[in-house]
Amino acid sequence: MGWNSWDAYGLTITESQFRDNVEILAKTLKPFGWDYAVIDEGWFLQNPHELKSGNVIYALDANGRYVPVPERFPSATVNGRNEGFRAIGDYVHAKGLKFGIHIVRGIPREAVRRDSPVAHSRFRAKEVADITDPCPWDPTNWGVRDTPAGQAWYDSLMSQYAGWGVDFIKVDCISDHPYKPGEIQMIHKAIAKTHRQMLLSLSPGPTSPSIAKELLPYAQMWRISDDVWDFWKNTRHAPRSVHDQFELAAAWAPYARPGSWPDADMLPLGYLGPEPGDGVARQTRLTPAEQRTMMTLWSIMRSPLIVGANLTKLDDWTTALLTNRDVIEINQYAHDQRQVAREGNTVVWTAEGRNGKRYLALFNLNDGDKRITRTYAFYNLPSGAYRSRELWTNQKGEPSDGIDVTLPAHSCMLLELTR
Template sequence: MRLLPILAAATCLAGTAFAATLAPTPPMGWNSWDAYGLTITEAQFRENVAELVKLKPYGWTYAVIDEGWYMENPFGKGLAERKYKLDGNGLLLPALSRFPSAEKADGLKPLGDYVHAQGLKFGVHVIRGIPKDAVTANLPIAGTTFKAADAADTTDLCPWDDGNFGIKDNAAGQAYYDTMVKKYADWGVDFIKVDCIADHPYKPKEIRQIAKAIKNSGREIVLSLSPGPTNISHAAEVGELAQMWRIADDSWDSWSFKPANWPNGLETGFEKLAEWSQYAKPGNWPDADMLPFGSLTPNPGWGEARQSRLTPEETKSWFTLWAIARSPLILGANLTKLDEPLKALLTNKELIAVNQTAWESHAVNYKSGDTLVVWEAKTGPREKPVVYRAYFNLAKTDVDLSISLTEPKKYISLFDGKDYAVAAPDGKKRLQAKLSPHASAIFRVE
């Protein structure tokens, strides 16, 4: 019975004081990268949007086309082979071979209109900067006397993407970003993921330029900064300029990738989310990266096409941690291939409500190297909050939870609805549960 007011709170946030805040709750949605990499087509995107609509009642809202929508040949090995499509002002356009509706329309606007018609929000990914081809041709910047060479910093290259030069911190640079974001606003874009900007390297001047361009566009657009790990010393600055910023490097489907430094697995999330939890608030969401669940096919952004290598328990632990820690929930699966267990996880209303309505969450006495990690979150009225506690087994062996309770509380599982607070021989209650390796449990305490 306690669930209903919590869910009601999640649906009425837009009518509260949060209404003036862009991204008042952690953004939830789907991104094409984990399943399609650079290669998604308009038809594939529409198929996934049709599936996302089925998840919309549970809060899944954003449909985001990740990198490569402007590449005629996304399988090419470099810039020359990939062939970026540009307009006469050096702005990216969708590749017509993959997005045919753009031929007789303004770029991705038909897709934006389609997404909005489904009651969803539309997003795109870009690499920071200005395309090299625009600079080579020295194309004009629309509505100004500037040209691409005036805006480009040809000494500034993204270390892992050869398509763009950086943008100068000058009037021409601001003008270019203004025209870029205005075009996306005209397409109906609600979410822009900007890459190679939050780390590898950190580019605060370009972040500020893009944030200003969004403001100048006149459209409310969530700004997501990638990749990570953003240094925590930049917390105030990124919180001022963006709604999401990556706190970890790319995360893929494994518990851990150690001793390699890249990519990250689930294990990295415990430390990063604990470190950043104090900065999560309406309009500011430290982002631990996407959820690499389910079918990562046909062309994932990293590795071979596959079913996620996470075990069922690891998948549940990943989702539970992201939810209670108030990370954005951005699903990477091919939505046309969701199986029933994954659907059940992604539609757990109360767990999602914790993510969307908690006003405080933190790791309890977390230390690096802990094998049992506890998180606590609070939702509902502050004078009488609803408390949630999650327990995570980071060990490779089973853990028996047997915790003496100072008060005769119930510990109701969000997964099976059972009370795990049992009477002990001394008459007191104990939280009693068994966690297999990398498993988790989350309870509503009442």
């Protein structure tokens, strides 16, 4: 659980903006479990708006590794030397939070042009790079050879990040289009050598369920789809919509357990601006009902919960959505989560919780109202009467052996069931 800068700031986040968001994260969301603060792509770009033009200017150290741009992250400069994110890592940790960064797999093309020496090794950048293997959609890096030189490169990167106090590394262009198992394994080995616990998150999706067992030994999170943005439905191939995620969530739910987290992507909730990674600055396009549906699906499938809102503009509605302890309890501690029924655009999930609790989530994906009349036994729950409590409204029901409800369009109901 945590916050990532991409949905609100895109490539442009600055230190002051990051610190402002961390203050709100620590004060408002951390008491409910939201504890990662992640700087997404572009922190090493002096002129991030020129990334696609080819005229971008990078900040690198003497060993060809990206470092934060001092003009954007002034605490990086100590006695005339760029010390990276060390000061920011210390600041985040002092707030009782964990610190994360985004990178793209590979080695900077600029480091290869300079043929920079690889730190703590006898290799140089040209021995590391595979210039036939660029990221298809990102112009910053070349791929890395699966050789001792390539391993030395990733060893140098992870050593650098460990020194900055990094707890979370999101590596992009590695889990699909293209899938790079060799580089995933090299990064995993490099993290292990640091003796620092750093969570490895792989992006983008859609990662195929067929390779899940390959990923389990090496990564703790992996994206199950392309980027998700604030659409209920989207006729374009990308970005993904909330409606799109139901089928993927059902396929991936069995893999969600401690240390293994299929990632349905960030939550594009709240205010997305000033420079979001998709579209113009805006309040989320999702309706309140759609936002609850998104939070309910992510929670009961046990996806990581990474919010993308500009936290400095967090409103009461979004705060309440993100701080429902009962819903968070399901996400963090439930088990045996699964989709148990799909009848057209009516989707039903169950999960088991602590102390014998059972959960039933009903989703109406239709564009109009939907009446649902079923026994609990129909959803593979032990037959008999249950007391119910709807976790978004806290409305309690009398003991019953089933449900008879009408859900508005795009809405959901999340029930806690007890004997």
